[in-house]
Amino acid sequence: IRAVALHLELLHACGLIAPALDRSRSGAVWLPTQTSDMFLNGSETAGWALLAGAWLDLRRDPSRVGSKDAAGKPVNALAAPADWRGGPTQRRRVLRELAALDADIAVEQADLVARLEFFAPLAEPGALSGLVDSVIAEATELGLVAFGALSAPGREIVAGDVLQAAAALERALPAPIDRVLVQADRTIVAPGRLTQDLAAALAEIADVESSGSATVYRLSEASVRRGLDQGVTAA
Numbered sequence: 618i619r620a621v622a623l624h625l626e627l628l629h630a631c632g633l634i635a636p637a638l639d640r641s642r643s644g645a646v647w648l649p650t651q652t653s654d655m656f657l658n659g660s661e662t663a664g665w666a667l668l669a670g671a672w673l674d675l676r677r678d679p680s681r682v683g684s685k686d687a688a689g690k691p692v693n694a695l696a697a698p699a700d701w702r703g704g705p706t707q708r709r710r711v712l713r714e715l716a717a718l719d720a721d722i723a724v725e726q727a728d729l730v731a732r733l734e735f736f737a738p739l740a741e742p743g744a745l746s747g748l749v750d751s752v753i754a755e756a757t758e759l760g761l762v763a764f765g766a767l768s769a770p771g772r773e774i775v776a777g778d779v780l781q782a783a784a785a786l787e788r789a790l791p792a793p794i795d796r797v798l799v800q801a802d803r804t805i806v807a808p809g810r811l812t813q814d815l816a817a818a819l820a821e822i823a824d825v826e827s828s829g830s831a832t833v834y835r836l837s838e839a840s841v842r843r844g845l846d847q848g849v850t851a852a
Contacts, residue, residue: 622682622694623672623755629695630671631656647695661813662790666783669759669774673712674705680751711752712775715767723765726753760786797834805834821847 625647628634633653636645656664678701682694692698701707714732718724726749733745756762761771769789773782791810797819798806805823807816808831822844823834 618683619680619754620758622679622699623758625694626675626677626679626699627668627671628653630675630677631667657817658813660783662783662786665760665786666770666774666779669761669770669782670779672755672759672761673708673774675708676700676702676704678704678751679755707748708752708756709775711749712756712761712767712771715762716772716775718766720766720769720772725765726750729753803836805836807832807834821849 625634629647631652632650633656634647635650637648638645656667677699679694679699681692681699681701684692686692686698711729711733714729715724730746730749733749734740737745753762756771760768761774762768767775770782770786773779773785793812794807794809795812795815796808797811797815798808800806804826805819807819811819811832819834823836823840826833826835
């Protein structure tokens, strides 16, 4: 739930989805915007930096989604009860402690909580533990934090330099490849990070079966039918 809520909140914050009335006009639905087409066709690293920067400044708390509000009702993603005006300040409060460490030093969350509690002795007991847990979980999901330390792109995001963050991510990622291995069992193996065009083409006609250092795609009757329905030709 946390990951889905985080992704939905970021898509909305970046203007990639927006509410619209459904065809029956009985209620609102969330749909991709025209901006989403430019996002998908743009640079992967620039797109990541956009999302990461938006998260740091997000005045919403995705970690509240699924919990109960004051009336005992579940908090939904993109709903008013998840508003958090202090979000940008509190996220920076946690991540700046990591940024103050050398790049090769990691810290346990308990130690991070203890340090924040030292500087805020009047804080409500347990409040900082929950803050650190949600901020680190979301930062890890987005790649700003890994194994208790800020990543190189994450440091640039915390420093406020989105362009340098995209450049740091580009340096960290392996060079994209433009070839795949087609196997007799109707699987396609991508032996690394694919170019955007090839990755998009594969997504049209195959489904990801497993991922890791190599990604395995599965061709099936349903996936090929999906590709044909989207305009892919036999050639």
